[in-house]
Amino acid sequence: MKNVKLGDIVVIAIVLIVAAALFVFGFFMRSDKSVLLVSYGDNEDHYDLSVDNVFTVENNGHTLVIEIKEGKAYVVSSTCDGQDCVNMGKIPSAHTTIACLPARVFLKIISDNVGEGYDGVVG
Amino acid sequence: MLSAKRVAFCGIFACLALILSYVESFLPMSYLTGVPGFKLGFANICVVIAVFSFGVGYGAFIMLLKVTLSALLFGSVTSFWFSLGGSVLAFVFLAVAKCVLKDRLSFIGISVGSAALHNIGQVCVACLVFGDSALMLYLVWLLPVSIITGVITGSVVQLVSKYTEKLL
Numbered sequence: 001m002k003n004v005k006l007g008d009i010v011v012i013a014i015v016l017i018v019a020a021a022l023f024v025f026g027f028f029m030r031s032d033k034s035v036l037l038v039s040y041g042d043n044e045d046h047y048d049l050s051v052d053n054v055f056t057v058e059n060n061g062h063t064l065v066i067e068i069k070e071g072k073a074y075v076v077s078s079t080c081d082g083q084d085c086v087n088m089g090k091i092p093s094a095h096t097t098i099a100c101l102p103a104r105v106f107l108k109i110i111s112d113n114v115g116e117g118y119d120g121v122v123g
Numbered sequence: 124m125l126s127a128k129r130v131a132f133c134g135i136f137a138c139l140a141l142i143l144s145y146v147e148s149f150l151p152m153s154y155l156t157g158v159p160g161f162k163l164g165f166a167n168i169c170v171v172i173a174v175f176s177f178g179v180g181y182g183a184f185i186m187l188l189k190v191t192l193s194a195l196l197f198g199s200v201t202s203f204w205f206s207l208g209g210s211v212l213a214f215v216f217l218a219v220a221k222c223v224l225k226d227r228l229s230f231i232g233i234s235v236g237s238a239a240l241h242n243i244g245q246v247c248v249a250c251l252v253f254g255d256s257a258l259m260l261y262l263v264w265l266l267p268v269s270i271i272t273g274v275i276t277g278s279v280v281q282l283v284s285k286y287t288e289k290l291l
Binding site for chain 1: 199201202205224227228229231232235236239249252253255257258259260261262263266267269270
């Protein structure tokens, strides 16, 4: 097992193909959505992304400060250890998410206009 | 190799895995790379060497010991489940690689595959915790990164395995 083998290339290719497939899937799922869903514990809150806002979410012993600014949502600060949720940056489009695992807080941009992608239905 | 010697080496590798996990917890890789959940996965080096030098059973023992003790010592209940999900899936790949694909893959391919499955396992646990499959899209960033980390750890395993094989 000293040199790179054909199987290694196959493994790397499979990993890249899966990542590319997920990227394409995510790209086509994007659209102009305007509602931020914040779920924590058994609660779900909805916020209008077109309105700038700063709010606090407390769950599982942690506190997150979340800001909505210019249609984008992000975690300003968190009391969790990892700070991954803060480092995740802004979520500008649908089906991109921010998750704070220690606080179990989940941010997702969802659609408030399901079905508007169609110009009309004929049959 | 005598079983006592094998057990001693397993203890050493379990300790090494824990130390590497601990050291890695201080490296702000998510912050430096901008990829949430990014980890180098150096502790996986010990598990890979254990599986291929001592056997699948010993490797499983070290993997479970690393997951449990690292959660107890410097983690949490949440980190235990995430680590377990990723580690079990990565270990399944290691076991398959050892038993079925051993002549077709080098340690680099093995490490890349196990790193990718480790990330997939963790994201699957996250999807279960949050009840939303949208989190799978994190794999768009995590999978390419797992290729880089897998190549690095696989190269280290190739170097170190020369010496561990002499121990047996």
